[in-house]
Amino acid sequence: MVNFLYLPLTIGLFIAAKHLQQRFSVTWLNPVLITLSILVVSLLALDISFDDYNQYSGWLSKLLEPAVVALGVPLYKQLYDIKAELPRIAITIVVAAVVAIATTVGLALVVGASPEIAASLAPKSVTTPIAVLISEQVAGEPALTAIAVLITGLVGAVVGIPVLKLCGVHSSKAQGIAMGTACHALGTARIAEEGHQQGAYGALALVLSATFSAMLCPLIVPLFT
Amino acid sequence: MRKFQKSVVLEMASGLAVIYAALWAGRWLSEISGNLLPASIVGMLLLTIALQFRWIKLAWVERTANQFVRWMSLLFVPISIGLVEHIETLLQALPAMLLTCALATLILLVVVGKAYQHWEHKHELKATQPQSVDGEAK
Numbered sequence: 001m002v003n004f005l006y007l008p009l010t011i012g013l014f015i016a017a018k019h020l021q022q023r024f025s026v027t028w029l030n031p032v033l034i035t036l037s038i039l040v041v042s043l044l045a046l047d048i049s050f051d052d053y054n055q056y057s058g059w060l061s062k063l064l065e066p067a068v069v070a071l072g073v074p075l076y077k078q079l080y081d082i083k084a085e086l087p088r089i090a091i092t093i094v095v096a097a098v099v100a101i102a103t104t105v106g107l108a109l110v111v112g113a114s115p116e117i118a119a120s121l122a123p124k125s126v127t128t129p130i131a132v133l134i135s136e137q138v139a140g141e142p143a144l145t146a147i148a149v150l151i152t153g154l155v156g157a158v159v160g161i162p163v164l165k166l167c168g169v170h171s172s173k174a175q176g177i178a179m180g181t182a183c184h185a186l187g188t189a190r191i192a193e194e195g196h197q198q199g200a201y202g203a204l205a206l207v208l209s210a211t212f213s214a215m216l217c218p219l220i221v222p223l224f225t
Numbered sequence: 226m227r228k229f230q231k232s233v234v235l236e237m238a239s240g241l242a243v244i245y246a247a248l249w250a251g252r253w254l255s256e257i258s259g260n261l262l263p264a265s266i267v268g269m270l271l272l273t274i275a276l277q278f279r280w281i282k283l284a285w286v287e288r289t290a291n292q293f294v295r296w297m298s299l300l301f302v303p304i305s306i307g308l309v310e311h312i313e314t315l316l317q318a319l320p321a322m323l324l325t326c327a328l329a330t331l332i333l334l335v336v337v338g339k340a341y342q343h344w345e346h347k348h349e350l351k352a353t354q355p356q357s358v359d360g361e362a363k
Contacts, residue, residue, distance in 0.1 A: 032305070039306055060303050061300065066293060067293040069268035079277065095340070107324075107328060113322070113325065117318045124330070125329075128304070130266065132304055144308070146301060151327070155326060160334055168339075169339060174338045175338060178334050179334070214263055214266055
């Protein structure tokens with residue numbers, strides 16, 4: 001009966017958290033992280049099942065697929081400017097996707113994670129709507145993948161730029177591509193604050209790395225698990 | 226004012242129509258190709274191609290697409306809430322997950338940044354020395 005209330009509650013919390021972040025302009029006050037923490041703690045404390053929560057809120061998940069399709073618009077806009085460099089960027093990101101999947105799955109197994117968890121972590125650098133689809137394809141657990149993506153994005157958003165500068169990466173194009181490839185939308189949002197060029201390259205890298213990872217994950221993950 | 230609202234509604238509607246058409250086409254292509262790529266990614270690529278070849282106008286989808294992209298992070302909250310069903314697995318796996326995600330992300334970030342910067346630099350050197358013999362342009 002009360003189940004329909006979780007949907008407006010989720011949206012309301014998210015909008016409030018977004019305002020909070022804009023007010024204080026602190027990256028780690030991520031709206032998804034805040035909404036998620038409050039709702040998860042509440043559901044666990046009040047012993048509300050996920051099925052009850054998801055009965056109406058699941059509608060939002062159904063909009064993920066059209067949202068991914070909508071990314072075609074920024075991609076088209078970037079393509080126009082970046083055409084000449086596209087082969088170079090594409091090759092960099094294909095190699096990066098292989099490195100990302102192999103190091104993540106390898107590291108996870110080394111530190112003692114189960115094969116299911118290692119598979120769930122494999123698409124951690126990909127934007128969530130696509131990462132959860134990849135996770136299902138490689139027999140991972142989408143909920144764990146969503147958390148791994150969030151951790152990855154927060155790591156990149158908080159320490160990504162200092163680490164890049166420390167290692168001597170000063171080119172704004174290279175910074176944009178690195179953040180978009182390694183830490184998806186959260187990293188791209190952070191690097192876009194540094195300038196338009198970083199943002200454009202970040203957005204392109206985000207979309208390309210998601211596409212290549214979706215193709216490569218089902219090929220690479222079974223080699224490890 | 227009324228005219229403005231009417232055009233907004235029309236733009237949102239045409240945008241939704243284009244995006245869902247691309248998604249359905251993506252579903253179909255994904256299915257007949259043995260699910261090589263998720264349907265939504267195929268749809269995204271189709272939308273990009275359609276814009277590139279001027280099959281559709283940017284104005285038809287731009288407003289709707291911008292809204293989708295803007296609110297995209299909200300859309301993955303319910304999926305992430307699914308972790309309440311796996312809370313024990315998560316708590317058990319959390320140290321390994323944190324370590325793996327943080328370390329692998331930083332490695333990737335530096336490798337990609339370094340590699341692209343190196344490549345870009347080499348390309349610029351070549352571009353500024355058009356006379357030098359190819360392969361020895363350093």
